[in-house]
Amino acid sequence: MTLMLNVDWRSLPNAPAAGTPLCALGELAPGEIREFSFPGDSGATPLFRLIVYRDGDQVNAYVNQCPHHWLPMNRSDGVFLRWSHTELMCSHHSAVFNLAGNGECTMGPCQGSNLTRVPLQVSEGQIRIRTGD
Numbered sequence: 001m002t003l004m005l006n007v008d009w010r011s012l013p014n015a016p017a018a019g020t021p022l023c024a025l026g027e028l029a030p031g032e033i034r035e036f037s038f039p040g041d042s043g044a045t046p047l048f049r050l051i052v053y054r055d056g057d058q059v060n061a062y063v064n065q066c067p068h069h070w071l072p073m074n075r076s077d078g079v080f081l082r083w084s085h086t087e088l089m090c091s092h093h094s095a096v097f098n099l100a101g102n103g104e105c106t107m108g109p110c111q112g113s114n115l116t117r118v119p120l121q122v123s124e125g126q127i128r129i130r131t132g133d
């Protein structure tokens with residue numbers, strides 16, 4: 001059974017503040033998936049884990065929390081399973097998510113649900129958590 005919840009990412013523990021810089025756009029290769037965790041590598045828990053995906057000049061971000069069992073989706077640190085160029089497969093029960101769209105699950109045990117999107121902005125070549133949301 002899949003719970004269909006609307007999660008406000010800003011209410012999750014250790015959510016980054018609006019305007020928080022992530023990296024330069026040029027540091028992400030087209031098609032790359034990279035995880036950022038907050039508060040960084042300080043060892044504090046629980047970490048807020050963010051997936052950033054670059055699709056051309058578009059950059060999308062989602063909370064790294066599968067809506068099937070609310071687990072991080074990577075296999076190990078920084079290692080994500082790919083289903084296609086634009087799709088990520090959760091390493092637990094193989095749900096597939098479209099990172100180029102709105103993070104919807106297109107196949108698997110939570111089909112029809114969505115990853116929680118975190119709005120970004122790119123200005124002067126820098127990717128940041130969007131302000132004003």
Ligand code: FES
Nearest residue numbers: 066068090093095
């Ligand atoms: S936790 Fe992701 S598919 Fe089950």
